[in-house]
Amino acid sequence: MRRAGTVGEGAGGERIAKWLSRAGVASRREAERLIAEGRVAVNGRRLADPAVLVEPGDTVTVDRVPVDPPGRARLWRYHKPRGLLVTARDPQGRPTVFEKLPASMPRVVSVGRLDMGSEGLLLLTTDGGLARQLEHPKNGWVRRYRVRVHGRPDPGVLASLANGITIDGIRYGPIEAGLDAVKNEVSWLTVSLREGKNREIRRVLEHLGLPVLRLIRVAYGPFQLGLLPRGAVEEVPARVLREQLGAAAPTRRRP
Known part of the structure; x- marks a missing residue:
């Protein structure tokens, strides 16, 4: 030292x-x-x-x-349930993602976040450098969500979100939003974006008069939620990680 x-x-x-x-x-x-x-x-x-x-x-x-020395960067898919915070510890004592992980898991950090009321795919990694790499806008990775809202969206208004939108002086970038189904006064949407601000989907849809009832992330770049059960965690094979990151894949040597 x-x-x-x-x-x-x-x-x-x-x-x-x-x-x-x-x-x-x-x-x-x-x-x-x-x-x-x-x-x-x-x-x-x-x-x-x-x-x-x-x-x-x-x-x-x-x-x-x-603390074990950094080794090979590892990545997991985790199906985050609603009601958990994505933080190491909460001063108010609310439950966190990291408290619910299996005891056999090593120390991990999250790739981005999902708010307490959201659910779905959360990536976890042993390597903070890899987390920043996966979060970086230069990847251009699409983050896709299934969203249930109260109301009947206008498809034309949804299509206009592809040009971005400004709300209360805050500029939000292009959002792809499509209407999947409508039943009574409840609708399901598929929403995709490449770089999102905190609670962006909720704020934009509420601005359109479509309060969000449920928000599920189903994909983060090439990584999919798939059929992973709620609360389950599954490691991404090293081969798949190398294939998806290509030449940018991190290589780590053990001290």
Whole structure:
């Protein structure tokens, strides 16, 4: 372990916040918070400086619990039920996704989020760098949802969302929305977008007079919810991960 100086990370060390992110403990920002709170130690020494470099053979603990070194990036599909927060811990004590995962799961971080009232496909990974890569707009990956709303949508108005829409001064990008079925005053839509703001689908549809009753993510890029049961988690094979990410697939060596 040493402080970051003129020698780059590639010379045998890696900044502790990045190391923790790749190990699936937390995002870099959250890792820096853990360090500032004095909860991270390297070789038994509590840290206060996120510039410290972790070297092969160093022992890292968070809350006195040893953290395994980052290895091969792994990815899981998880069918998130409604009523769970996508956060490591909630000050109000509400249930979280990470509390419901099998005890055999390693530490993971989520790829993006789903709000508490939403359900469906959530990707989980042991590698914070891979999570940021999968979230990045440059991928252009479509995120597809099945949405149940109250009301009878106008197909023409739905089609106009492909041009984007501004609500209360906030500009939302192109949204593909199609009407699938109508029964009485309840309708099912398929909604797709490539880069979404927080609660974007709910806000846009409510602006159109279509309150959302249910929102299910069924695809995130090439990864599909499919028939994965609610609450179940299934690892994406390494071969599939390499195929989908191509040359951009992360390669990790164990220290």
